[in-house]
Amino acid sequence: DIVMTQSPESLAVSPGERATINCKSSQSVLWITDNRNYLAWYQQKPGQAPKLLISWASTRESGVPDRFSGSGSGTDFTLTISSLQPEDMAVYYCQQYYSTVTFGGGTKVEI
Amino acid sequence: QLPVQESDSRLVKPSETLSLTCTVSGGPISSPSYYWGWIRQPPGRGLEWLGGVEDSGSPFYNPSLRSRLTMSIDTSRNQLSLKLNSVSAADTAFYFCARLLPTGSGARGYFDLWGRGTLVTVSS
Numbered sequence: 401d402i403v404m405t406q407s408p409e410s411l412a413v414s415p416g417e418r419a420t421i422n423c424k425s426s427q428s429v430l431w432i433t434d435n436r437n438y439l440a441w442y443q444q445k446p447g448q449a450p451k452l453l454i455s456w457a458s459t460r461e462s463g464v465p466d467r468f469s470g471s472g473s474g475t476d477f478t479l480t481i482s483s484l485q486p487e488d489m490a491v492y493y494c495q496q497y498y499s500t501v502t503f504g505g506g507t508k509v510e511i
Numbered sequence: 512q513l514p515v516q517e518s519d520s521r522l523v524k525p526s527e528t529l530s531l532t533c534t535v536s537g538g539p540i541s542s543p544s545y546y547w548g549w550i551r552q553p554p555g556r557g558l559e560w561l562g563g564v565e566d567s568g569s570p571f572y573n574p575s576l577r578s579r580l581t582m583s584i585d586t587s588r589n590q591l592s593l594k595l596n597s598v599s600a601a602d603t604a605f606y607f608c609a610r611l612l613p614t615g616s617g618a619r620g621y622f623d624l625w626g627r628g629t630l631v632t633v634s635s
Contacts, residue, residue: 401574431615438614440621449607449625450550450558461623493558497619500573501548501560 402426402496404504412510419481421507423494428474431498438498441470441479444506445490453492454479486511514538515626517608522632529598529631533591533608540589541566546611547591548622549582551604554630559604563611563618564591571618598633605630 403426413419429438437457442450452461454470457477467482481488489511494504518532533547540547548563562572562582570582581594591608606629609622 438619442622449609449628450622451625452621452623455612455621455623495558495621497614497621500571500618501620503550503558503560505557 406504410508413484421479423477425475429496429498440495442493443490517626517629520630529595531593548611550607553604
């Protein structure tokens, strides 16, 4: 199984500041034949289901604010919230789909 | 009404079988464009993928739980079902039903539509 490790476990950010969340996979999730990274990011607010933010490591879903961006390739990925808003307080998860499905342990973003 | 709705929360006794359903509205549950899956989350903890069902009806499972899981689709009712046998306290969790967009062969993909989840508590 591919193990996904997120860091930090939690971070406190003031409104308007940048938040950076890291995700590392135990093996590459870059598919050579199509040159795509099989990685997604989700946001989960308290009492709610996860919401898909980004697929293919950097493709933002429709309706997701452009302050959210994904980057990285191979084994190292980053979710950046460029200017944190109060409504962004949530737990964020990465998920690989290169080999079945595994999730990272989550990063809690507090305001 | 949400387009994806899990059955109500329930209490299950240890060693018994947990049964859940997920009802999909607003479109057919079976489509070549997507599969369906189950993910669980123990209270206060992270997400664990359980498995799912392809549009053909073929199930796929997390290898760590394969021996205890049965998943299927009922196209006449537009429902996805999950059965987990021999439950223990470790199976206490919120169980989510979600639509999986497949990205290749096998059970690979990401989840673009989720139900609200339902709490299953295992206790005597």
